Amino acid sequence: MLRLSKLTDYAxxxxxxxxxxxxxxxxxxxxxxxxTSPGIANATGVPEPTVAKVLKALAGAGxxxxxxxxxxxxxxxxxxxxxxxxxxxxxxxxxxxxxxCVDGGxxxxxxxxxxxxxxxxxxxxxxxxxxxTGITLAEMREASVPPAFRPMPDLAPRPAPAVAE
Amino acid sequence: MLRLSKLTDYAxxxxxxxxxxxxxxxxxxxxxxxxTSPGIANATGVPEPTVAKVLKALAGAGxxxxxxxxxxxxxxxxxxxxxxxxxxxxxxxxxxxxxxCVDGGxxxxxxxxxxxxxxxxxxxxxxxxxxxTGITLAEMREASVPPAFRPMPDLAPRPAPAVAE
DNA sequence: CGATATCCGGACCGGATCGGTACTGTATGG
DNA sequence: CCATACAGTACCGATCCGGTCCGGATATCG
Numbered sequence: 001m002l003r004l005s006k007l008t009d010y011a012x013x014x015x016x017x018x019x020x021x022x023x024x025x026x027x028x029x030x031x032x033x034x035x036t037s038p039g040i041a042n043a044t045g046v047p048e049p050t051v052a053k054v055l056k057a058l059a060g061a062g063x064x065x066x067x068x069x070x071x072x073x074x075x076x077x078x079x080x081x082x083x084x085x086x087x088x089x090x091x092x093x094x095x096x097x098x099x100x101c102v103d104g105g106x107x108x109x110x111x112x113x114x115x116x117x118x119x120x121x122x123x124x125x126x127x128x129x130x131x132x133t134g135i136t137l138a139e140m141r142e143a144s145v146p147p148a149f150r151p152m153p154d155l156a157p158r159p160a161p162a163v164a165e
Numbered sequence: 166m167l168r169l170s171k172l173t174d175y176a177x178x179x180x181x182x183x184x185x186x187x188x189x190x191x192x193x194x195x196x197x198x199x200x201t202s203p204g205i206a207n208a209t210g211v212p213e214p215t216v217a218k219v220l221k222a223l224a225g226a227g228x229x230x231x232x233x234x235x236x237x238x239x240x241x242x243x244x245x246x247x248x249x250x251x252x253x254x255x256x257x258x259x260x261x262x263x264x265x266c267v268d269g270g271x272x273x274x275x276x277x278x279x280x281x282x283x284x285x286x287x288x289x290x291x292x293x294x295x296x297x298t299g300i301t302l303a304e305m306r307e308a309s310v311p312p313a314f315r316p317m318p319d320l321a322p323r324p325a326p327a328v329a330e
Numbered sequence: 331c332g333a334t335a336t337c338c339g340g341a342c343c344g345g346a347t348c349g350g351t352a353c354t355g356t357a358t359g360g
Numbered sequence: 361c362c363a364t365a366c367a368g369t370a371c372c373g374a375t376c377c378g379g380t381c382c383g384g385a386t387a388t389c390g
Contacts, residue, residue, distance in 0.1 A: 234358025
């Protein structure tokens, strides 16, 4: 299923929200346009603690900068065009690795025969990583803007013989 | 982390083993070169029940054909060059979808604000699916053959500003 | 300069899904 | 007729994710 953390989804929402800045509220134009965790949570609907956790991970990865103190908050470190989906995934879910026996495989394989798979998924990992690196958050934001224009996309064409899903 | 099922890894091992056929054993050239679950399990080191489950899923997807009966077993339905990684993942782990709110999103989103993400990941899903469709098991088998030639691959170069992992 | 309120940081816990196992039924081949 | 091997179902354990709570640090306000 290629399970991707829900946290990553939240991270994208939070980052896009962070890029849009605070428009409506009464707070008249903050100097750095920092946004607080509760504010983002209120705007996005994500629970506050979860937002805080996501922001924390993002701050640790350098995607956002944190401003501590009474009037602190979070601010984007880079424009969305410079943030790839791979960066968000790496920040939230850790390094991109499909299986346990890739890249930083610490030799946790219990069966030797299985370890023959080492390096086998590297091609797939590289391909996925490249695909994820080529997509920026700005593109994702643009993609979600006109929902009426894409009622049912066919996704990617599959030259290989498709099997019953 | 892009968690990929361990079952998928096993499936690749099993399929490659299935493609290599039975060379060593005393069984003098089976008519269809069918291999039994215990045989594959013994050859690969994967527990027999797991092999059986993987084979079952693969048979359901049409990647392998099953031969019931006393001298039954499994046989590849297609050469490895015709089997894409995406097919294996789809067969074992179900359809490729990173998040719950994509493609067949049944509207399980509890928060409306979150549902604004609908369709946002479609680009990423399409890219990943395309990447996975473009890699066949034959390529993966070739990649794993010479382990000495790639002691520490750099994987994919990352044009985007790399963050601390 | 001190108090305060706010916010970041790390730690803990519950729940859910996945991985693995065992049993029984059915069909084929000897 | 019996042995073999796949197919289906059900169960159990473990790992990991998601959510929540509390403590430390900091900038503002008095």
